[in-house]
Amino acid sequence: MVYEPGEVADVRSAHPLRPVVPLLRELLVGIADESRHVMVATDAKGVILWREGPDDLCLRADSVGMCEGTRWADAAVGINAISTVLEIDAPAELCSADQLGPAYDVWTCAAAPIHDPDTGATLGVIDVSGLFHVLHPAVGRLVTAAARLAEGRLRERMELRDERLRARNMPHLAGLRGEPGALLTSTGRIIAAEPYGPWPERLRIRPGVDRVLLDDGREALVERLSEGYLLRVPRSARTPARQPGLSLSFLRDRPVAVLDGRDLPLTLRWAELLALLALHPAGLTAEQLALHLYGDDGNPVTVRAEIHRLRERLGGSVMQARPYRLRAEVEADFLTARAALGSGDVRGAAAACAAPLLAGSEAPGILAERHHLVVALRSAVLGHRDLDALWTFAQGDPGRDDLEVFERLTEELPARDPRRPIAEARLAWLLAEDAENE
Incomplete structure (x- = not known):
């Protein structure tokens, strides 16, 4: 319950x-x-x-x-x-x-x-x-x-809310007096813009951040309205000198990457490359990437071709060559989980690891990191007396199939804890499966 x-x-x-x-x-x-x-x-x-x-x-x-x-x-x-x-x-x-x-x-x-x-x-x-x-x-x-x-x-x-938002806030857009701008919903979806042109469908507006980088490199200012946001692009806006922000969410069912507020479409191979470069901030050569991606049979020529396509999508300023490395402020859930484990924050690490790292990947470098995270997290949650962290681990992969985890939960959760009957039911199922497979 x-x-x-x-x-x-x-x-x-x-x-x-x-x-x-x-x-x-x-x-x-x-x-x-x-x-x-x-x-x-x-x-x-x-x-x-x-x-x-x-x-x-x-x-x-x-x-x-x-x-x-x-x-x-x-x-x-x-x-x-x-x-x-x-x-x-x-x-x-x-x-x-x-x-x-x-x-x-x-x-x-x-x-x-x-x-x-x-x-x-x-x-x-x-x-x-x-x-x-x-x-x-x-x-x-x-x-x-x-x-x-x-x-x-x-x-x-939703369309009715959009129309009301436009009607109430068009004066803000008109007040820019010809300066480029847009009205955004609270979720970052653009519903009106001046001038008409190739604006993105949506932008990711991070809480507390007052500016965002557009696809063309211009920096836009973000103003919070009573409903949604007003985006304003100063005529003098130039490409900022600061590094772009790259957010990677790879401990989930589907990998997601966001570059300066815009979603970045990913293939599995691109996600693997980004994960490896995030794990090696000093950079990797094509030969090293080939080894991490394909093992001893890896071909650096294949890696260079894939990197070229990824750089075209990211923009040349986000990734440098010789060696290949990311020139961005990288936020990654797998790095957060690593840091949490290193600092002893078991509950934070369990919360970050909702799923294995890039579960569909068979790349040797990703498999090694995935195994490290799973083993380290499992050892941490079983070694600490934090039942909330243990319960969180039990809700995701591979914790939901871990017999020892559910044995511990059924032993240590208080009798009146609403999670205990759920843990007992899952333990019974795992024991039945184990017996059937013997």
Whole structure:
């Protein structure tokens, strides 16, 4: 149980899915009554915030923990449609045979993600669950269609907010008197600009920072408005002498790089190169990079070609050659995790390591760093008496499959701690899997 019953109403009132719940109810609850299903809507972490359906079926759902305030991600209850959707970011249907444990054998589920029309982030999951023998084949398609309609309704609301923001703040833009400028939403999306031209779709505005570097090298000033931002580009603006800022988030399911407020599209190979150069700030030669990327069979010519393409994307001022190194102020989650482990901040390191470093990479240099981080973090969380750090480690890879971690949690979490039954359930599943594999 993540939220107590009295807390759920407050969480729901502030959740971005709240405006579309009436639409989902209209589309799905009626059919749920007729076909013996319950409708469930979760947040982005799989915590159930809304559940509606026949009273007797809701009681049966209570018995398997499918109730408001509980988290239905893999680490909490095992494989189910909600956790699968959060994992693959696409609709999913699971019948009883696919799900975890005998308690779920009579249940079947169809679920789909709902995305933020502004940022593309997953806001939550809509799910219809019911008894296996009454599942209608069309339920999965209906749930997916309901999720798309909900996203359309959220987009309409976003566009209405954009129009109101423009109407209220166009005087600020007009007040620049011909000086280039733009209006931005609170998420950094540009919704109006003068003059019309090749402005980026959005910029990353860091809290407390009053300027940002544009793609063409000009420095723009950022002013906070009551809603959103006003961007102003002084006519005399020149390329700043300061180093650009490069943010790397590689301890997650999908690597993300942000260069001076703008997202940098990445291939896996580019992400590997950036990670290696961040780990070696003094620089690496093409031969050294080839060894880190391909092992003894690496070809420096191949590396130089890939570096050339990456430099074109970054801009020549961000990376220098002979040796190759980054000329930027680099912030990287894997460097943060390293520093936290070095300083004894186990909780901070566990929070930073949500996933292995570039999980899809097979490059020898990345594999070595990934192994180092995992082993060092595991040793740290097991060696300290910080149950919060241990719990955080248990929620990600590879902690969620670590038998010793969940044995420790079940031994040391207080009996009344709401995390303890979740840890016990996960431990039971891991023991069953271990026995089955022997």
